[in-house]
Amino acid sequence: MIAEKGAENVAHVPVWAAPTPSRIGRATVALSLSVAYIALYLTLDRLSFIEAQHGIGITPWSPSAGLAMALLIIKGARWSPVVFAAELLSAATLPEVAIPSAPIVIAALVVTGGYASATIVLRRIGFEARLHRTFDVSLLIAVTIVSSGLAACGYVAAYAAAGVVPWSGILDAVVRYWIGDAIGIIVLVPPLLSLTRPKEYSGPADHNRLGLQFCEIAAQAASIVAALSLVFSQVVSHHPFRLFYVLFLPMIWIAMRRGLAATSWAVLGIQVGLIAGLQVQDQSEATLRDFQLLMFALATTGLILGAVVSERHRLSRALAESESRRRTILNTARDGILMIDDNGQIQSTNPAVERLFAQPDDCLIGLDIDELIEGAPNQPPLMSRIVSSQSTDGSAWELNARRADGQVFPIALSVGRSDSGGAEQYTLVIRDITFRRKTEARARQHQAELAHVSRVSLAGEMAGALAHELSQPLTAIAAYARGCLRLLAKPAPEPAMLYEGVSEVVQQAERAGDVLGRLREFVRGGAWRRGCVEVGPLIDAAVSLARIEAMQNEVEIEARIDPGLPPVLADHIQIEQVLLNLLRNAIDAIATADSQKRLIVVEAHCKSGHTVQISVTDSGPGVISEVANRLFEPFMTTKPEGMGMGLSISRSIVESHGGRLRMFQSVDSGATFVFDLPTDGHEPSHHAA
Numbered sequence: 001m002i003a004e005k006g007a008e009n010v011a012h013v014p015v016w017a018a019p020t021p022s023r024i025g026r027a028t029v030a031l032s033l034s035v036a037y038i039a040l041y042l043t044l045d046r047l048s049f050i051e052a053q054h055g056i057g058i059t060p061w062s063p064s065a066g067l068a069m070a071l072l073i074i075k076g077a078r079w080s081p082v083v084f085a086a087e088l089l090s091a092a093t094l095p096e097v098a099i100p101s102a103p104i105v106i107a108a109l110v111v112t113g114g115y116a117s118a119t120i121v122l123r124r125i126g127f128e129a130r131l132h133r134t135f136d137v138s139l140l141i142a143v144t145i146v147s148s149g150l151a152a153c154g155y156v157a158a159y160a161a162a163g164v165v166p167w168s169g170i171l172d173a174v175v176r177y178w179i180g181d182a183i184g185i186i187v188l189v190p191p192l193l194s195l196t197r198p199k200e201y202s203g204p205a206d207h208n209r210l211g212l213q214f215c216e217i218a219a220q221a222a223s224i225v226a227a228l229s230l231v232f233s234q235v236v237s238h239h240p241f242r243l244f245y246v247l248f249l250p251m252i253w254i255a256m257r258r259g260l261a262a263t264s265w266a267v268l269g270i271q272v273g274l275i276a277g278l279q280v281q282d283q284s285e286a287t288l289r290d291f292q293l294l295m296f297a298l299a300t301t302g303l304i305l306g307a308v309v310s311e312r313h314r315l316s317r318a319l320a321e322s323e324s325r326r327r328t329i330l331n332t333a334r335d336g337i338l339m340i341d342d343n344g345q346i347q348s349t350n351p352a353v354e355r356l357f358a359q360p361d362d363c364l365i366g367l368d369i370d371e372l373i374e375g376a377p378n379q380p381p382l383m384s385r386i387v388s389s390q391s392t393d394g395s396a397w398e399l400n401a402r403r404a405d406g407q408v409f410p411i412a413l414s415v416g417r418s419d420s421g422g423a424e425q426y427t428l429v430i431r432d433i434t435f436r437r438k439t440e441a442r443a444r445q446h447q448a449e450l451a452h453v454s455r456v457s458l459a460g461e462m463a464g465a466l467a468h469e470l471s472q473p474l475t476a477i478a479a480y481a482r483g484c485l486r487l488l489a490k491p492a493p494e495p496a497m498l499y500e501g502v503s504e505v506v507q508q509a510e511r512a513g514d515v516l517g518r519l520r521e522f523v524r525g526g527a528w529r530r531g532c533v534e535v536g537p538l539i540d541a542a543v544s545l546a547r548i549e550a551m552q553n554e555v556e557i558e559a560r561i562d563p564g565l566p567p568v569l570a571d572h573i574q575i576e577q578v579l580l581n582l583l584r585n586a587i588d589a590i591a592t593a594d595s596q597k598r599l600i601v602v603e604a605h606c607k608s609g610h611t612v613q614i615s616v617t618d619s620g621p622g623v624i625s626e627v628a629n630r631l632f633e634p635f636m637t638t639k640p641e642g643m644g645m646g647l648s649i650s651r652s653i654v655e656s657h658g659g660r661l662r663m664f665q666s667v668d669s670g671a672t673f674v675f676d677l678p679t680d681g682h683e684p685s686h687h688a689a
Contacts (some may be wrong), residue, residue, distance in 0.1 A: 009241055036080045037450050041067055041086040045094055048184075050279060051288060054165050055096035058156070058177045060288045064090065064189025065115070065148070065181040072119040073129050073189070074196055084112040087353045103162035104295065110154030118147035130197050131190060131260060132314065137307040141300050144185045150297055152178035179292050185301045187271045190264035197261075212370065214238060216257065223250035224269060230278040234478040244294050251298060255306040263306030336430035342381040342423060344369045356432055357412075358403045369428070386415050398433065409434050472511040478507050509634045530657075532567045532680045533575070534602050535612055541572075542579035543602060553591040555598045557583065563603040568659055568677040575677065578650040578661070582673045585646065589620030589671070597669075610679050611659075617672040622665050631663060 044064045045057070052059050068083045072682075088110040093098075109152050126138050156173045159165045227246045247270060255263045264410050269276050274295055330337055336353035340346050346367050354361055357372060363373075375382040382399070396412040405410070409432060416427040484501040489492050543557050550557050579602070586600045597619040607613040623631060631647060647661075654661040659676035 002064075021327060026531075034085075034356055037067070037071060037082060038086045042090055042093070045090045048275075049094055052094075053097060053176055054159070054169075056099065056159060056164060057091060057094060058173050059180050060176070060183075060292050061187070061271065062177075062180040062184040063188050064194070065111075065184040066186075068112075069115050069119070069144075069185045070189045070192040072116055073127075077116045077120055080112055080116040083115070084108055087111050093106070097164065098157070100162055103158045103164065107158040107413075110158060111151050113148050113609050114151035114154065115583075116142065123197065124405070128376060129193050131193055131307065132311065134307040134311050135619065137190070137260070137303050140189065141186060143304070146180055148181040148185060149178050149639045151181060166419055170281075177290060179289060179296065183271065183292050183296055183299070185295065186303070187268050190421075191268050194261040217262075219248060220254050220257075220266070221269075222338065224266060224273070228270070228273045228277060228536055232281065244291075244298075247298055248301070249490050251302040252305065255302050257311055258306070260306035260312035261310070267302050270298065271295055274555075282670075284375045286334050302333050302344045305682060322484065336432075338364070338428050339429070340369050340386075340426050340428060342387065342425070344386075347425070353430065356403075356430060357401070359407065363404075372401055373411070373430075374402065374408075385427075396431070401430065410437055473509065477509055477512070481505055530569060530571045533572045535565045535566055535614070535677075536561050538568075538570075538572050538575060538606060539602055540580065542576045542583060544585065545576075546580055546583035548572065550587050550600070553587055553598075555587050555590050555600060557602065560603045565604060565606060565612055566679040569680050570677050574653045575657070578675065579614070581646040581650045585673075586616060586618035586620065589618055593621040595619050595621065595669070607676060611676045612679060613674060613676050615672055615674040617666060618632065618670040620670045622669055 025258065041064050044067060045062075048059055048061055048063055049057070051058060064086075070088070071079055072083060085433065088104065089136060090100075091104045091108055122139065122143055125139065127143075128136050131137055131140070152174045155177055156165055156170055160167055160170050160173075224247075227250050230246050231243050251263065252271070254266045274291060278291060286543065330350040333350060333352055336356045338349040338353050340344055346364055346369060349361055349364050353364060357364065368380055369386075373382055375385070380388075384398075396414045398410055398414055400408050401411045410430045412433050413430040414431075416429070418425050418427065449530075481501075484498055484505070487498045487501065539559055540560060543559055548559055583600060583602070590598050590600070599619045601616070601617045603617070604612060604614045651661045654675045655678075658678050661675040664672045
C-alpha cells in the first residue's frame with residue numbers, strides 16, 4: 001500500500017516541476033560558474049590586498065571589482081547573489097583586524113547593490129557589452145566613476161559607523177577606495193568583455209601576414225616593458241612622475257594599430273607592471289595613489305582611442321563591403337544604371353549600359369544624357385524634367401534611346417536623386433522595353449481575335465432574333481413586289497399606286513440592309529481602331545441590336561444619356577460589344593427570373609473632367625454573393641449553355657481602354673454594371689512595370 005501511494009504521488013507531480021536533463025545541466029553549469037567566480041574573486045582580492053588602509057579592503061586597486069562588474073554585465077543583475085556571496089566571504093576572511101559581522105554584511109550589500117544598479121543603468125541607456133562603439137566605452141567609464149564613488153561612500157560609511165574607520169579619515173578612505181575600484185573596473189572589464197565577443201572573420205589566413213603581426217605584437221610588448229623600466233628607473237629621484245608620460249607612447253601605438261581589444265589587454269599589462277614595480281620599490285601610499293590617478297588617465301585615454309580606431313576600422317570594413325556589394329549588384333543588374341550630375345553629364349555606368357548603347361564605358365563617361373535619350377514630344381527637355389521631377393513612387397517614363405549606330409529603341413526611365421557634398425546627383429535606371437512592346441502588341445492582337453470570336457458567338461446566339469427581324473421587311477418586300485406585278489399585269493397600270501408599292505419595297509429593303517449592316521459591322525475583325533466616339537450614338541447602336549431580343553422577351557430598354565457629353569477615346573465596335581454583352585445578360589436575367597418589372601436602364605454621365613461613366617441596370621433578381629466574387633473570371637457562368645467568357649472579355653476590353661468594369665447590387669433588385677471611358681484628348685496612364 002505504501003509503495004502504491006508513493007507511486008501515486010509521483011504520478012501526480014506536475015510535468016513542469018519534474019527535473020529534466022536540461023534543467024539539471026543548466027543548474028550544474030550555473031553552480032560550477034558560481035564556484036569558479038567566487039574562487040577567482042577571492043584570489044584576486046588576496047593578490048591585490050596590499051597597503052590595505054585600516055586593515056580592510058581599502059586598497060590602491062581592486063581587480064575583484066572589475067571581475068564583479070564584468071560578471072553582472074555579461075550574465076545580468078540576477079547574478080547579484082553570487083557577487084554578494086563573494087564579497088561577503090572576502091570581507092570576512094581578508095581583513096587584518098577584527099570586524100563585527102553587521103558592517104561586513106552592510107558593506108557587501110552596498111557594494112553589490114551599487115554595481116548591480118550600475119549594470120541595470122548601462123542596459124537601460126543602450127550600452128552594448130561588445131564595446132563596438134566609442135559611446136559604449138565612454139558610457140562604461142562614466143558609469144564606473146559614478147557607481148564606484150557611491151559604492152565607496154557606502155562601504156566606508158558602514159565601517160566608520162562600526163568604529164573601524166575613524167571619522168576624521170573618512171574622506172581619505174573614500175577617495176582611496178574610489179580610485180582602487182574605478183581602476184579595477186576600467187582595467188579589467190574591457191579585456192574580459194573582449195573574450196565574449198565573437199571573432200570577426202577576416203578571410204583566409206596569410207602566414208606571411210601572421211608572422212609580421214606576431215613580430216609587431218612582440219615589439220609592442222617590448223616597448224611597454226621598456227617604458228615601465230624607464231619610469232621606475234627614475235622613481236628614486238625627487239620627481240617620480242616626470243617620465244610617466246612615456247607610457248602613453250606604446251599605448252598610442254597599440255591603440256592606433258590594434259584597436260580596443262589589444263589596447264584593453266595592454267592597459268591591464270601596464271597596470272600589473274606598475275603595481276609590481278611600486279611594490280618592489282616599496283613606495284609610499286601617497287606615491288601609490290598618485291600613480292593610480294595617472295594610471296586612470298592613461299587607461300581612459302587608451303581605451304577611448306582604441307575604441308575610436310576599432311570603430312573606424314569596422315566602419316571602413318562595412319563601407320568596403322557595402323561598396324563591394326554595390327558593385328556586384330550593379331555589375332549583375334540587367335537594367336542599365338548610370339549616374340549623372342546636375343548638368344546632365346554622365347559620371348558612372350554599369351556594364352548593362354554598355355550593352356544597351358553598344359559603347360564602352362570610357363566613351364560614355366562625360367557624355368550629355370540628351371545624346372543618348374530622346375525627350376518626350378510636347379514635353380520640356382529631358383534634363384529639365386529630371387531636375388523638376390519629384391516622383392518617388394517608382395513610376396517610369398517611356399522614352400526612346402539611341403545606340404551608337406543610330407538605332408532607336410524604346411526604354412523605361414526611372415530617376416532617383418541624391419546629394420553628394422552639396423551637389424545633386426541623379427541615378428537613372430534604364431530598361432529596354434522592346435520585348436515588352438512586342439509582347440503587348442501580340443497581346444492586343446490576341447485580345448482582338450478573342451473579342452472577334454466572342455462577337456461572332458454573340459451574333460450566332462442572336463441569330464433567331466435577327467432572323468425574325470429580317471423576316472418582317474423581307475415579307476413586306478415580297479408582298480409589295482407581288483402587288484406591283486399585279487398592277488403591271490392590268491391593261492392600264494396605275495402609276496401612282498405602282499410608285500407607292502416600289503417605294504415601300506425600297507424602304508423595307510433598306511430596313512433589312514440596316515440590320516445586316518449593323519450585324520456585319522459588329523462581327524468584323526481586324527486591328528483596333530481607337531478614335532473619337534460620341535457616347536449617344538454608341539449606346540444607341542448597341543441598344544438597337546439588343547432591342548430585337550428584348551422585345552421578344554417583353555423587356556423594355558431605356559437610355560438616359562446626359563446632354564453635352566464629351567466624346568470618348570475608344571474603339572466603338574469593342575465598346576459596343578461590351579454594352580451588348582451587358583444588355584443580353586440583363587435580358588437573360590429578367591427572362592429567367594420572370595420578373596414583374598421588366599426594365600433595363602442604360603445611363604451615361606460625366607464622372608469627371610476626363611471620364612464618362614456608363615452603367616447598365618436591370619430589374620432582375622441580382623447576383624448571388626457566392627458568384628459575385630468570381631463573376632469576371634474566365635469560364636464563370638450561371639447560364640446552362642453559357643461559355644463564361646462574355647464578362648471576362650468585356651473586363652479586358654474596358655481595362656485596355658484605361659477604365660474598370662465592376663458590378664453593384666441594386667437597392668431594390670437587380671444588378672448594375674458600371675465602367676468608365678476616358679474622354680477625347682486624355683490618354684489613359686500606363687506606368688512601366
